[in-house]
Amino acid sequence: MWAALRLALRPSARAAVPGLRAYHGDSVASLGTAPDSSSAIYQENYEQMKVLVNQLHERVQHIKLGGDEKARARHISRGKLLPRERIDNLIDPGSPFLELSQFAGYQLYDNEEVPAGGIITGIGRVSGVECMIIANDATVKGGTYYPVTVKKHLRAQEIAMQNRLPCIYLVDSGGANLPRQADVFPDRDHFGRIFYNQANMSSKNITQVKAATGEEVSAEDLGGADLHCRKSGVTDHCALDDRHALHLTRKIVKSLNYQKKLEVTVEPPEDPLFPADELYGIVGANLKRSFDVREVIARIVDGSRFNEFKALYGDTLVTGIKVKN
Missing domain, CATH: 3.90.226.10 (2-enoyl-CoA Hydratase; Chain A, domain 1)
Structure with missing residues (x-):
C-alpha cells in the first residue's frame, strides 16, 4: 500500500517541465455594462433623479x-x-x-x-x-x-x-x-x-x-x-x-510634532469605467422599480473592479470586496 501511495505522489514528467506556474484568472474581472440610454425607463429615471439631486x-x-x-x-x-x-x-x-x-x-x-x-x-x-x-x-x-x-x-x-x-x-x-x-x-x-x-x-x-x-x-x-x-x-x-x-x-x-501613521497602503484613486451620472438612469426615483445593484457598484469602485463572494447564495444581497488591479 505504501509503495502504491509513494508512486501516486511521485511528480509526473509533465509536472516537472520547467516554466512559470499557470494560475487561473490572475486578473480581476470588471463589473458593469453600458446602459440603453434611449429606453423610456432609463430616461424617466434620469430626469426624476436629476430633479431630486x-x-x-x-x-x-x-x-x-x-x-x-x-x-x-x-x-x-x-x-x-x-x-x-x-x-x-x-x-x-x-x-x-x-x-x-x-x-x-x-x-x-x-x-x-x-x-x-x-x-x-x-x-x-x-x-x-x-x-x-x-x-x-x-x-x-x-x-x-x-x-x-x-x-x-x-x-x-x-x-x-x-x-x-x-x-x-x-x-x-x-x-x-x-x-x-x-x-x-x-x-x-x-x-x-x-x-x-x-x-x-x-x-x-x-x-x-x-x-x-x-x-x-x-x-x-x-x-x-x-x-x-x-x-x-x-x-x-x-x-x-x-x-x-x-x-x-x-x-x-x-508645533504639535504630530505625524499620522497609516496602517494601510494608500494608492492613487482610479475612476470607474462608467460615468457616474448614469446612476440617475439606472436607479431613478421610483422605489417600486428594481435595478441591478452591480451596475451601481460598477460606477462607484475604482476601475469598476469588484470581487464578489457568495454570489449564488442569498441572491437578494450582493457582497464583495473592491480590489486593486
Missing part, C-alpha cells in the same frame, strides 16, 4: 448660509467671521473639508429652523495635520445648543477618539437653548459629556485646542480675554480678532 444641492446651499440674513448681518457687524469663513481661514489653502452631519436638525423642530444643527463639524487639514473641527454657528439662535447640537458634537468627538484626530473647537456659543434645556443638560449623553470626552482625549494625548472666537459672557470685566490672560491664567493666548485667533490655532497645531 438638484433639490438636494439647493437645500445644502441653504443650510450653508446658517441663520437668516438679519442674524448674519448682525454677526458680521460685530467684526466676526461667519463660521464657515472661520473654517476656510483655518484649514490649509486649497485643502478639502469633509463635513459631517450636514442635515442634522433638518425639519426636526417643526417650523423652527436649526441649519446643520447649529454647529459645523468635520475633518480638515491644519498645518498639514488632519484635525476634527467643531465650530459653533452663532447666527443660529445665538449658537445655543439644541438636543441635536449636543448629539452632533458628541458624535464628532467619538470619531476623533476612534481615529486619534486632534480636536479644534471654534467656540461662539450661547450655552444651552433654554426652552429645550431639559433635553440638553441632565442625562449621561448630554451637554456635560462634551467635557468628559475632552478630558479622556487629553489623557490619551489627543490634542484639544480651543479658540473662543466670541464672547462667552456678557461683559469683558465678568470674564473676558484680558482677565483670563492676566489674572486667572485660564487662557494661553489673547487674540485680537477672529483671524488672529485662527492664526494662533494654526501655530499651535504646527
Whole structure:
C-alpha cells in the first residue's frame, strides 16, 4: 500500500517541465455594462433623479448660509467671521473639508429652523495635520445648543477618539437653548459629556485646542480675554480678532510634532469605467422599480473592479470586496 501511495505522489514528467506556474484568472474581472440610454425607463429615471439631486444641492446651499440674513448681518457687524469663513481661514489653502452631519436638525423642530444643527463639524487639514473641527454657528439662535447640537458634537468627538484626530473647537456659543434645556443638560449623553470626552482625549494625548472666537459672557470685566490672560491664567493666548485667533490655532497645531501613521497602503484613486451620472438612469426615483445593484457598484469602485463572494447564495444581497488591479 505504501509503495502504491509513494508512486501516486511521485511528480509526473509533465509536472516537472520547467516554466512559470499557470494560475487561473490572475486578473480581476470588471463589473458593469453600458446602459440603453434611449429606453423610456432609463430616461424617466434620469430626469426624476436629476430633479431630486438638484433639490438636494439647493437645500445644502441653504443650510450653508446658517441663520437668516438679519442674524448674519448682525454677526458680521460685530467684526466676526461667519463660521464657515472661520473654517476656510483655518484649514490649509486649497485643502478639502469633509463635513459631517450636514442635515442634522433638518425639519426636526417643526417650523423652527436649526441649519446643520447649529454647529459645523468635520475633518480638515491644519498645518498639514488632519484635525476634527467643531465650530459653533452663532447666527443660529445665538449658537445655543439644541438636543441635536449636543448629539452632533458628541458624535464628532467619538470619531476623533476612534481615529486619534486632534480636536479644534471654534467656540461662539450661547450655552444651552433654554426652552429645550431639559433635553440638553441632565442625562449621561448630554451637554456635560462634551467635557468628559475632552478630558479622556487629553489623557490619551489627543490634542484639544480651543479658540473662543466670541464672547462667552456678557461683559469683558465678568470674564473676558484680558482677565483670563492676566489674572486667572485660564487662557494661553489673547487674540485680537477672529483671524488672529485662527492664526494662533494654526501655530499651535504646527508645533504639535504630530505625524499620522497609516496602517494601510494608500494608492492613487482610479475612476470607474462608467460615468457616474448614469446612476440617475439606472436607479431613478421610483422605489417600486428594481435595478441591478452591480451596475451601481460598477460606477462607484475604482476601475469598476469588484470581487464578489457568495454570489449564488442569498441572491437578494450582493457582497464583495473592491480590489486593486
